[in-house]
Amino acid sequence: MTKTVSGPDLSGRRAVVTGAASGIGAAVATRLARLGAHVSVCDIDAEGAERTAEQIGGEVLAIDLSKTADLAEREFEADILVNNAGVQHVAPIERFEPERFAFMLRLMLEAPFLLSRAVLPHMYERGWGRIVHISSIHGLRASAYKSAYVSAKHGLLGLSKVIALEGAAKGITSNCVCPGYVRTPLVENQLVDQAAAHGLTTDDVLSEVLLARSSVKRLIEPDEVAGAVAYLCSPEATSVTGTELLLDGGWSAS
Numbered sequence: 439m440t441k442t443v444s445g446p447d448l449s450g451r452r453a454v455v456t457g458a459a460s461g462i463g464a465a466v467a468t469r470l471a472r473l474g475a476h477v478s479v480c481d482i483d484a485e486g487a488e489r490t491a492e493q494i495g496g497e498v499l500a501i502d503l504s505k506t507a508d509l510a511e512r513e514f515e516a517d518i519l520v521n522n523a524g525v526q527h528v529a530p531i532e533r534f535e536p537e538r539f540a541f542m543l544r545l546m547l548e549a550p551f552l553l554s555r556a557v558l559p560h561m562y563e564r565g566w567g568r569i570v571h572i573s574s575i576h577g578l579r580a581s582a583y584k585s586a587y588v589s590a591k592h593g594l595l596g597l598s599k600v601i602a603l604e605g606a607a608k609g610i611t612s613n614c615v616c617p618g619y620v621r622t623p624l625v626e627n628q629l630v631d632q633a634a635a636h637g638l639t640t641d642d643v644l645s646e647v648l649l650a651r652s653s654v655k656r657l658i659e660p661d662e663v664a665g666a667v668a669y670l671c672s673p674e675a676t677s678v679t680g681t682e683l684l685l686d687g688g689w690s691a692s
Contacts, residue, residue, distance in 0.1 A: 446672035449474035454516045457523030459486025461622035465660035503549040516557045521550035522572040528631040539586045546590035565609040568671045573614040575686040602680030611679035618686040621657040653688030
């Protein structure tokens with residue numbers, strides 16, 4: 439894909455982006471491809487991944503990341519890994535199914551660990567690597583009815599810091615991007631789930647629940663998250679590691 443946006447020159451770099459069939463992942467994959475990277479579009483949705491890959495000149499990596507046993511011995515030759523795949527489930531703890539909780543932690547914490555483990559040998563060999571985890575404001579703040587999501591996103595911040603410490607001397611950085619509510623199918627589904635949980639309309643959920651603690655009263659666009667990922671892959675971010683880049687509309691300032 440021809441480079442058409444400003445940002446770091448990623449020509450010759452190989453990137454793996456998970457959950458890239460739509461939403462944030464698709465925006466990130468598109469941005470990295472436009473900066474010159476060859477992108478593997480990783481998603482359980484093979485048809486959606488194919489659409490994204492065709493648009494950016496990438497390749498499809500159709501994997502169910504919740505089947506973590508299949509990832510344990512894999513290696514990937516990637517210079518950039520973006521751990522983005524995730525799901526949401528809204529329920530009180532006493533009605534939160536244990537298997538659903540375990541599934542979400544496999545997908546959103548164990549799989550990022552295994553994928554990071556799979557790319558690090560290649561990165562160490564080349565002396566350069568960028569691992570970016572799409573966490574969330576829920577990696578720093580909690581919300582009721584989201585026990586699995588909040589637990590996974592908090593854990594992702596800890597995993598990222600360990601990778602940063604181990605990889606610093608070998609040219610590797612590891613960081614989290616922590617957005618607030620982004621205009622994605624996942625958030626649109628949350629509106630319906632939260633409306634049922636709180637007994638509100640979806641419009642009321644958006645203003646009174648999702649954006650209640652945000653000073654900027656709008657949903658974040660996926661391209662904004664993609665821009666943050668691109669920055670973390672840039673030369674200007676060489677010393678940025680083991681930290682979180684917040685795109686939360688001021689939520690954490692309150």
